[in-house]
Amino acid sequence: MTPMRVLIGCETSGIARRAFADRGHDAWSCDIKAAEDGSNRHILCDIRDGILQEGWDLLAVMHPPCTRLCRSGRRWMSGPGKWTPPKQLPKGRSWDDMRAEFEEGVSIFTACWAAPIPRVAIENPEMNDLARDRMPADLPAPQMVQPFWFGEPAYKATGWYLRGLPQLAETRRLPEPERGTYEWKKWNRIHRMPPSAERARLRSRSFPGMMNAAADQWGSWVNTQAAAA
Numbered sequence: 001m002t003p004m005r006v007l008i009g010c011e012t013s014g015i016a017r018r019a020f021a022d023r024g025h026d027a028w029s030c031d032i033k034a035a036e037d038g039s040n041r042h043i044l045c046d047i048r049d050g051i052l053q054e055g056w057d058l059l060a061v062m063h064p065p066c067t068r069l070c071r072s073g074r075r076w077m078s079g080p081g082k083w084t085p086p087k088q089l090p091k092g093r094s095w096d097d098m099r100a101e102f103e104e105g106v107s108i109f110t111a112c113w114a115a116p117i118p119r120v121a122i123e124n125p126e127m128n129d130l131a132r133d134r135m136p137a138d139l140p141a142p143q144m145v146q147p148f149w150f151g152e153p154a155y156k157a158t159g160w161y162l163r164g165l166p167q168l169a170e171t172r173r174l175p176e177p178e179r180g181t182y183e184w185k186k187w188n189r190i191h192r193m194p195p196s197a198e199r200a201r202l203r204s205r206s207f208p209g210m211m212n213a214a215a216d217q218w219g220s221w222v223n224t225q226a227a228a229a
Contacts, residue, residue, distance in 0.1 A: 077128070
């Protein structure tokens with residue numbers, strides 16, 4: 001397999017970076033926060049500050065700010081119609097706060113999508129209508145996948161916006177537990193997490209099974225394309 005230069009954006013866990021590095025790729029992660037594993041292959045930076053122009057073969061953006069872009073966050077952004085005052089706001093937050101976070105999410109997402117990199121994968125939930133209105137015209141609908149398609153006993157609808165890459169194929173799909181059982185509740189643990197200072201970080205962590213599948217499938221696809229050229 002021909003190694004690629006891979007940038008994993010907006011990741012501190014190192015899960016995606018290690019998945020690609022374990023397969024021989026020159027993989028780096030970047031975020032405004034330090035890497036949890038203390039790796040020297042993690043760059044502390046805002047992904048918009050020039051790193052996207054450094055000659056990468058593949059960009060995988062794991063957790064760009066999406067709270068205000070996703071469907072579940074729409075109620076904080078607008079009431080009926082578009083950009084009318086919301087009926088309620090999170091405690092201690094203003095509508096200006098919400099709109100500033102929305103603009104930050106749009107800025108990061110669009111900068112990554114437009115990056116001069118031939119293969120881009122951005123992980124993001126399904127967007128609300130306000131966010132879709134601000135997205136590039138060539139942005140496709142996301143491929144929605146679940147962790148249990150890749151051997152991870154969990155529910156978390158995950159959207160992949162892909163450019164120059166194929167959709168992920170499931171690898172080790174697990175049989176789903178019966179609704180309402182103890183096992184089913186365990187699979188829903190991400191959605192059931194109580195409020196805490198760590199909740200956002202824990203909810204956004206990548207699933208190793210899914211990232212191993214991505215590293216295998218996208219790496220093999222790129223090599224196949226190169227051999228056919």
